[in-house]
Amino acid sequence: MTAPQRRSWQDIRDILRGQILDRSYRPGDKLPRDEDIAAALGCARSTVQRAMQDLVDTGLVARKRKGGTRVRPDPVTRATFDIAVTRVEVEATGATYGYELVSQARARTPEAVVARFGLKAPEEMLHVQALHLADAAPYVFEDRWISLASCGEIEAVDLSRQSANEWLVHHKPYSRIDLRFYALQADETLARQMQTAPGAALLVLERTTWLEAVPITTVRSVTRPGHQIVAQNEA
């Protein structure tokens, strides 16, 4: 069954992935060099290269110059998540988006925030608490600290009309982000904000951003009970 027509790098990738998945190549095994694969499959080395890069990106193989390509011995599940602006996320569900500013004040950063940013000492920042609503019910409660050194202009913005989330996304780019998930048991105050029972298990998304080494903002976003974060279907 000669393959006279062109084969795309995706085809090559799928063939190689198939051989790894059906254990023609096992974890730890070395694959042939790109050139030989290209000859065997009837394509150019650059096509194999592109396919290989994709397999590296998805965590299936590891490559080293001169060392060749090996099937990763420690398989990992690699997942990608897209986290949109809360308003967009709510509207995507078909619900009506609402927003309420809860509090806004300058304050010295507590230890937890100092640690998140990796600061040497506490400093004065803008502390903003706000509630995002879906069909008038609490959707996300966000507790945010914004660096005045890098985002002083935000003090001139009316955060009761536009969420800090949205303003920052459109005005303050970042180059580094720390993103983490964890579960939190709602205390009295939080339960009241989220209109749920004290003790409820809530999924929390914590995001801290910098532009180069300069802190921008850190948010703790507490989601409503039952909220799930789902990975994108990978290519």
Add this chain to the structure above:
Amino acid sequence: MTAPQRRSWQDIRDILRGQILDRSYRPGDKLPRDEDIAAALGCARSTVQRAMQDLVDTGLVARKRKGGTRVRPDPVTRATFDIAVTRVEVEATGATYGYELVSQARARTPEAVVARFGLKAPEEMLHVQALHLADAAPYVFEDRWISLASCGEIEAVDLSRQSANEWLVHHKPYSRIDLRFYALQADETLARQMQTAPGAALLVLERTTWLEAVPITTVRSVTRPGHQIVAQNEA
């Protein structure tokens, strides 16, 4: 601004990203065509193409044939997570890994599992519960259903010695995965397993895999209190 030496596609990407971040191009704006960018920056179109693909991958721009390239009007945070085999994850923290099989039995899948797999009707599968330990303390409790149709051989494996997690990873590849996070309040039984207080908020990772359309396994992994999932630092 002559640029005598070669510039890598990463350089081009960084220049373009910089122009987007400093708002030379704003959300919704159209960028010049690749060829013009290539001419302006003194590189080949293929280099711009590679840079652009990276910006597409990170969610910063959207491209359409003939339509050109636009800065995405709805910025998203894109994060990647690597989820390793539990043993490896525990050992990476420096702790000693331990494993206990809690239960193993054939059973008809409950509705929740039928739904996760998208089955038409319940079917008999292997139901396995197991506890992963870090320094002898509960680390992850996994509740797993394994399709006998696709993984019948696993019944011959001694799952008290080797975790189903590990066996499946090394013997049963998958081509599709559904992965999600949520928070769960520990009930009496779960609290006992995890040696924590009933009502504690626990982070849950739910994974369901298929090979093509054929169900392989679905797991609900309940992590110990305080567990966080952290995104990889992106390139």
Add this chain to the structure above:
DNA sequence: TTGCATTTTATGTAGCTACATATTATGAAG
């Protein structure tokens, strides 16, 4: 004006070459 076929055009992809770079492998010197 509307509807439909055609052309134009920007991105997408494959192939080739040339050279860069990181390692491993080799071999000479002590």
Add this chain to the structure above:
DNA sequence: CTTCATAATATGTAGCTACATAAAATGCAA
């Protein structure tokens, strides 16, 4: 046998060409 310089080699990257493809723009006919 060890150490260190050197050669060999597999992957990584940039540039070029040629052609494929999707979608917008255009033009023609009714």
